[in-house]
Amino acid sequence: MNHVCGTSKIAGCSFSIHPMSEDFAEIILDSLNMVDTSKVWLDTDDVTTTIRGRLEHIFDVTKAILLQVSKSGVHAALQATYSIGCPGDSNGDTCPDESLDRMNEDSSRFIHQHLSAKFSLYPMGGGSYMDTIYTQIEAMKSKGVQVTPAHYSTRLDGDTHTVFKGLEDVFRATEASGSSHTVMTVTVSVNSPSTKEVES
Amino acid sequence: MNHVCGTSKIAGCSFSIHPMSEDFAEIILDSLNMVDTSKVWLDTDDVTTTIRGRLEHIFDVTKAILLQVSKSGVHAALQATYSIGCPGDSNGDTCPDESLDRMNEDSSRFIHQHLSAKFSLYPMGGGSYMDTIYTQIEAMKSKGVQVTPAHYSTRLDGDTHTVFKGLEDVFRATEASGSSHTVMTVTVSVNSPSTKEVES
Numbered sequence A, B: 001m002n003h004v005c006g007t008s009k010i011a012g013c014s015f016s017i018h019p020m021s022e023d024f025a026e027i028i029l030d031s032l033n034m035v036d037t038s039k040v041w042l043d044t045d046d047v048t049t050t051i052r053g054r055l056e057h058i059f060d061v062t063k064a065i066l067l068q069v070s071k072s073g074v075h076a077a078l079q080a081t082y083s084i085g086c087p088g089d090s091n092g093d094t095c096p097d098e099s100l101d102r103m104n105e106d107s108s109r110f111i112h113q114h115l116s117a118k119f120s121l122y123p124m125g126g127g128s129y130m131d132t133i134y135t136q137i138e139a140m141k142s143k144g145v146q147v148t149p150a151h152y153s154t155r156l157d158g159d160t161h162t163v164f165k166g167l168e169d170v171f172r173a174t175e176a177s178g179s180s181h182t183v184m185t186v187t188v189s190v191n192s193p194s195t196k197e198v199e200s
Helices: A024-033 A055-070 A129-140 A160-176 B024-033 B055-070 B129-140 B160-176
Strands: A011-019 A040-044 A049-053 A076-084 A114-123 A146-150 A153-159 A182-190 B011-019 B040-044 B049-053 B076-084 B114-123 B146-150 B153-159 B182-190
Touching: A011 A024, A011 A055, A011 B076, A011 B182, A024 A055, A040 A055, A049 A055, A055 A076, A055 A160, A055 A182, A076 A160, A076 B011, A076 B076, A114 A129, A114 A160, A129 A153, A129 A160, A153 A160, A160 A182, A182 B011, B011 B024, B011 B055, B024 B055, B040 B055, B049 B055, B055 B076, B055 B160, B055 B182, B076 B160, B114 B129, B114 B160, B129 B153, B129 B160, B153 B160, B160 B182
Parallel strands: none
Antiparallel strands: A011 A049, A011 A076, A040 A049, A076 A182, A114 A153, A114 A182, A146 A153, B011 B049, B011 B076, B040 B049, B076 B182, B114 B153, B114 B182, B146 B153
16 A cells, blocks of 8 residues: 555654753744644644644754754754654645645754664565665765764764755665665754854 | 574663652652663763664563552653664673563552553654554554554554554564664653543
């Protein structure tokens, strides 16, 4: 089953963002007000926020929310699970707007934020999954991101735009390589007291 | 390849815990001081903490850290990726202590904490992975946990001990069903202002 909205498969992301501050709710709400989510279906509960729509808008919105929260200067963590092609998925809960232009790129592009992240690829839908993973980790090294091996994941350090471009590229390449059901998890840290000297 | 330490396969977890407070570092360090990590290999950087060892100790330590942080009363989130049997894994970085008794159960069992979580199973190593996932979601319903469908995951609500017992059970059952490489991601929320009335 390929769940399509218009001509594209429905992609999605379940994510949560955690500013380490008593003002977490205000920081998150202020940031969300700065992000255009009109091209995704969005649902928030007390554990995660889920967005669904075209893949470009899924990455556009999650990057924009991270950048807006980062602007507060508060140490924050983003945990995101990107998914496309799950055979258990439904056709519902998506956005009818199929146009390609990213709604937040104009506001995002001037925010520069160093991040540290760990990502893992799970190509579920066929193919030689470990070879696919190794190929995509190698590919990430050519994208201007610092890539370091870690247990159960791969560490990435760099500018938010560069890292998100790399993540979107390897996610697309994994699907294109034959994985009809692709999952990618990313844990991001920004404004960490341990790495602030790198960011300045 | 089965990476074994003594007689058991090396399990592991990469996790991060986020108290939404300016005192996050103190809360985490105070909590870690209350947790016995002597039966796991442990490494912390600015993005995640990684622990490796026997599966029972991996669950014992992550549950104990969550419970100790929860005691602060601060809204906190835990993101954890459990893994066993990754073909890319190495034999190193584990704990030589192979004994079974859980070091933190005596201190954990008296802390009762309601949690809300979303979990996803990724049986990578063979078998009919969607059937395995559906079977384990059904199994979770018999474990005293409130189970609700969600996009890209399954929502769990209940007492921390009940939920962690369920998570460990379905993780073991997934491996036992033929998935030589098993991954499970869990996002947990405790002390959320949105659900405090449930906890009292």
